[in-house]
Each structure stands twice: as structure tokens, then as C-alpha cells.
Amino acid sequence: MLPSTKYRFVPVNAALLGLMLMLGACGTGCEQRPPPLRLAAGASSQNLHRMASEVSKLWARERKAEVQLVAGTRGSIDNLRMLMRGKADMALTRYDPAEMLSSAADSAALQHLHTVAILSTTVFYILHKQGISATTLPALVHGRRVRARYAGSGTAALTRKLFSALAVDTHKVRIDYLPPEAQGPAADVIFLTKEGVDSTVARLLHGGYALWGLDDPEMLGKGSTAEGFCTADPFAHPHIIARHTYGKYSEVPVLTLAVHNELVASETLDAYRVYDLVETLYRHKEWLSLASPSFTALQQDLRTVQLSLPLHAGTLMYLNRDQPTFLHRNGELIGLALTVLTLVGGGLSALWQRRRAARKNRVDKYYLTLVEIEQQLDVLEGRLALVAVLERVQQLRNQALTQLADEQLAADDSFLIFMRMVDQLLGEIKSRLKMLNT
Numbered sequence: 260m261l262p263s264t265k266y267r268f269v270p271v272n273a274a275l276l277g278l279m280l281m282l283g284a285c286g287t288g289c290e291q292r293p294p295p296l297r298l299a300a301g302a303s304s305q306n307l308h309r310m311a312s313e314v315s316k317l318w319a320r321e322r323k324a325e326v327q328l329v330a331g332t333r334g335s336i337d338n339l340r341m342l343m344r345g346k347a348d349m350a351l352t353r354y355d356p357a358e359m360l361s362s363a364a365d366s367a368a369l370q371h372l373h374t375v376a377i378l379s380t381t382v383f384y385i386l387h388k389q390g391i392s393a394t395t396l397p398a399l400v401h402g403r404r405v406r407a408r409y410a411g412s413g414t415a416a417l418t419r420k421l422f423s424a425l426a427v428d429t430h431k432v433r434i435d436y437l438p439p440e441a442q443g444p445a446a447d448v449i450f451l452t453k454e455g456v457d458s459t460v461a462r463l464l465h466g467g468y469a470l471w472g473l474d475d476p477e478m479l480g481k482g483s484t485a486e487g488f489c490t491a492d493p494f495a496h497p498h499i500i501a502r503h504t505y506g507k508y509s510e511v512p513v514l515t516l517a518v519h520n521e522l523v524a525s526e527t528l529d530a531y532r533v534y535d536l537v538e539t540l541y542r543h544k545e546w547l548s549l550a551s552p553s554f555t556a557l558q559q560d561l562r563t564v565q566l567s568l569p570l571h572a573g574t575l576m577y578l579n580r581d582q583p584t585f586l587h588r589n590g591e592l593i594g595l596a597l598t599v600l601t602l603v604g605g606g607l608s609a610l611w612q613r614r615r616a617a618r619k620n621r622v623d624k625y626y627l628t629l630v631e632i633e634q635q636l637d638v639l640e641g642r643l644a645l646v647a648v649l650e651r652v653q654q655l656r657n658q659a660l661t662q663l664a665d666e667q668l669a670a671d672d673s674f675l676i677f678m679r680m681v682d683q684l685l686g687e688i689k690s691r692l693k694m695l696n697t
Contacts, residue, residue, distance in 0.1 A: 293532060295325040299338035299347035306454050306553065307338075307351045307520060310378055313550045314522075314540070323539050324532075334412030342525060343368040349524045353381055353413030353452060354494060356523075356567055373571035375522045375533055376540055377561060379553035381452040382498055383417060383516040384460055386468040388447050396421065399471060401431040403447035410436040417495065417518060418450045424488050452518065454553035456504055464508035470500065472513040485514050493565045494518060519564070520553075524571055533573025541577070622673045625659055629680050636687065642695050649688045656681045 296318075300311030308328070315326030329338075329347045338350035343365070356369055385399075393399035400422075408414040415436055422429060437443055438451075440459065449468065453460055464470070474483040476499050485497040498517035502510060524533065540547070540557060547554040561570060562578060570578075632648060639645060659677065662668045 293324065295327045296349060297327050297329050297347045299329040299341040299350040301334055301338060301351065305334070306381075307335075307353065310454075310520065310551060310553055311351055313547060313554075314378070317543055317547065318536060318539060321539050321543070323535050334409045334414075335416070336411035339369075339372070339523070340365070342372065342523065348528055349375065349522060351378070351520060352523055352567075353520050354417050354518045354567070369568070371526050372523050372568050373526050373574075374561070374566045374568045375524050375571050375574055376537055376557070377519045377521055377564060377566075378557065379454050379520045380498075380517050381413075381454055381520055382500065383414075383495070383518065384449075384451050384453060384457075384500075385471045385473075385515060386449045386451075386460070386463050387471050389467050389469050391447065393471070396425040396473070397427050400427055400448050404433045404435065404444060405448045405450065406435050406437050406446040407450045408436065408438050408452075413518065414450060414452045417452070417516070420492060421488065421516075424491060425484070454520075454551075456552075461505055461508075464505050470505075470509055470513045472500075472515055474514050476512045476514045479514060483514060485516060488516070494567050519566075521567060523568055526571070528571070528573075530571070530573035530576060533571050534576045537574050537577045622659075622668060622677055625655060625677050626680070628655060629677070629684060633684055633687075636691070642692065645688055645692050645695070649685065649692070652681060652684055652688065656685075 298311050298315065301307040311326075311328055315324075315328065318324040318326055329341055335352040335354065335356070338347070339352055339356055341347040342350040356372070387393075387399060391399065391403075405418075407418040421427075422432075435443060435446065448471075449463065451459070473485045473488070478484075479486070479497055479499065483497065489495050489497060495516045495518050498515055500509060500513040500515060502512045544554065544557040547557065560578070561574065629652070632652060635648065639648065656678070659668060659674070659681075663670060663674065668674055
């Protein structure tokens with residue numbers, strides 16, 4: 260015997276009810292988390308990687324994004340290429356991408372990358388072995404072994420640009436693209452970029468190297484070598500390493516260069532997501548500065564800085580968040596325009612009403628004339644008198660039609676009533692004339 264319908268459907272209804280409760284709970288308490296952000300930030304030993312790590316911690320703590328640091332990159336060029344090939348969503352880069360990526364394919368892909376934020380300012384250090392004396396860069400490096408970090412790094416790109424600008428013959432220089440701590444022949448001159456007071460620079464100074472400057476710091480603002488280079492390369496700017504920054508190893512100020520570390524992303528990365536990420540960075544910039552002094556560049560207004568790439572739409576949204584809207588900017592003008600339109604509209608309406616009243620007054624005059632003629636019919640005698648009245652009514656109708664054509668009368672109900680009255684009166688007169696003829 261089959262169970263009753265009542266009991267047979269209880270388990271199914273219970274399952275549906277449970278599913279509905281789960282969906283309802285998820286609808287009110289579950290948020291759809293965006294996919295993790297892949298951030299290309301260089302090797303773990305680099306400052307860029309350490310900065311990316313602090314940023315990813317902040318975003319994860321504020322539940323703005325889960326960040327996956329992309330491994331296997333050796334510098335800015337690798338980071339950018341990972342981004343351009345879709346293997347990363349964001350990248351950290353140093354110096355000018357267009358200078359580092361000069362191929363036609365790379366240049367075309369760069370058109371789709373945009374700056375999200377400037378995270379830090381990086382100082383360009385030039386160190387040489389003690390005992391080397393030179394007042395120009397060619398004299399410093401010609402005939403000597405030089406280290407300029409990885410070939411794909413911003414440091415190497417800036418070094419090559421500086422060599423070209425200051426007439427260094429690279430055939431007279433032995434360049435090793437190795438970091439200063441790498442094994443190999445000791446370098447006479449080392450080029451590297453570091454944020455703030457750096458332990459690697461301190462260790463090199465303690466180990467027998469000295470700082471070298473591009474010019475006398477007193478020449479800053481007076482056409483120094485650093486300013487000349489930055490005129491041709493707007494992505495670098497002069498920087499003075501203050502005296503005693505490294506204790507007894509920097510007893511005099513040193514004039515050099517500095518560049519920005521930029522966080523970049525593809526233009527396809529959602530603008531509202533970028534807005535949230537940038538807002539989190541700026542809201543917690545003090546926390547980031549405590550985590551690493553390198554983040555002091557977050558204080559800058561990106562709209563006043565020379566950037567290597569255009570600003571991302573999400574960053575622009577954040578920077579312009581306090582700008583007045585179109586209505587706020589033009590409220591007075593819009594109010595004035597509405598007032599003028601109201602006055603003009605009121606004037607036109609008054610003119611239309613006045614013209615309408617004038618037309619009605621003309622029709623009323625025709626009414627009165629017809630009534631007078633109709634009242635005279637009963638006292639008229641003879642054929643000639645009826646013919647004269649007939650011609651008068653026809654003349655009145657023609658006059659009304661002429662004024663209608665000239666828009667002095669309106670073809671409204673009043674006019675139609677008048678024309679019917681004319682037709683009736685003409686019919687009456689013609690009827691009386693016919694009776695006289697018989």
C-alpha cells in the first residue's frame with residue numbers, strides 16, 4: 260500500500276525549505292569576494308617586493324583584496340611584462356617604463372597600462388672605491404668595472420640613460436648586471452637605487468666605498484648637472500643626500516637623482532575596485548609609513564607629479580572625489596537660466612492669451628452683426644432689400660474667411676458656430692427671395 264500524499268512530500272518540502280534558508284542567509288550575510296589580485300613585485304630580496312608585501316597585508320587586513328605576489332620576476336621590466344601578458348593584474352615598477360621597454364610590441368602594450376599610485380621615492384646611489392678621484396662621470400667609470408644591478412631593473416635603465424646623457428663611452432666600461440651583494444669580481448663603481456637610509460649602502464660604505472655626486476650641491480637651482488639631466492628626463496628629479504645620513508661616511512651633502520616607485524595596472528582593471536584600493540592606501544598611509552619609511556611618497560598629490568603612465572580611472576575618481584559636481588559648479592547659472600525661461604514662458608503665455616482674446620472679440624462682433632441682420636428680416640419689404648441683405652451677409656462671411664487666412668481669427672468652436680449661423684441666415688434669405696419670385 261502506497262503512503263499517503265501528505266507524508267510522501269514532507270522530505271522534499273523540508274529539503275527545499277532548507278535550501279531557501281541557506282540562500283536567504285547567504286543573501287544577507289555573504290559577500291561575493293572578488294578574485295585575488297596578482298601583483299608582480301620582483302624578487303623577495305628587493306625593496307619593491309618588501310613594499311608589495313606591506314601593501315598586500317594592508318589590503319587583506321581591510322578585506323579589500325586578497326593579493327598573490329607573483330614569483331619569478333627580477334625587476335621592473337619583468338614585472339611590466341608579466342602585467343602586459345596577463346600573468347599579473349598589477350605591478351610595481353621603478354623609473355620610466357618606456358625607457359626600459361623600447362620594442363614596438365612593448366610600446367604598443369604600454370598604451371594600456373595606467374598608474375594607480377606612487378608608493379615611494381627611490382634614491383639613485385653612485386658609490387666608488389675609496390682612492391678613486393673623478394669630477395665627471397666618464398672619468399669615474401672609464402677603464403673600470405661597474406655594477407648596475409639586473410639588466411631588467413629600473414636601476415640599470417637609469418644607469419644606461421645617465422651614461423648616454425653624460426657622454427660615457429660604454430666600450431670603455433665593464434658593466435656587470437649584478438646586485439652589489441652577488442658573488443663575483445669586486446666592482447670599482449656601483450650604481451643602485453634604494454629607499455631612504457639603506458643597510459646595503461651603509462655596509463658598502465663601511466666596506467671601503469664612498470658616495471659620489473653628480474655636481475656640487477650648491478649648484479642646485481643654478482643649472483647643475485643633475486638639473487640638466489632631469490630637464491631631458493622628467494621622470495627623474497634632483498635629490499640631495501643630506502650630510503651625516505650615513506654618519507661619518509657622509510660628512511658632506513651629495514647631489515644625485517631620485518625616481519618614483521609606481522604601482523601600475525591594466526586599464527581593464529575595474530575602476531571601482533582600484534578606487535577602493537587607493538582609498539585604503541591613503542587612509543592608512545601613516546600605518547604604512549610606520550611599517551616602512553619608504554611609503555612617504557603617498558603624501559603627494561598625483562595630479563602635480565610627472566608620471567611615466569597616465570593615471571588609472573579609479574585613481575582619478577578617488578582624487579576628484581571632493582570636487583564639486585556639475586550642478587554645484589553651475590548652480591547659479593542654471594538658476595538664472597531657469598528664471599529667464601520662466602519669465603519668457605510667462606510672457607509668451609500672456610501674449611498667446613491676449614491674442615486669443617483678441618480673436619474671440621472679433622468673432623463676437625460678427626455674432627452681433629448677424630443678430631442685427633436677422634432681426635431686420637421681418638421688417639424688410641421688397642426684393643431689392645433682401646438682395647442687399649444677402650450681399651451684406653456674404654460680404655461678412657468673406658471678411659471672416661479672409662481674417663481666418665491671415666490668422667486674425669482662430670478656427671475654433673466659436674468660428675464654426677459663426678459659420679453655421681451665416682449658412683442658416685443665407686438659407687433663410689434665399690428662401691424668402693424664392694417665395695417673392697413665385
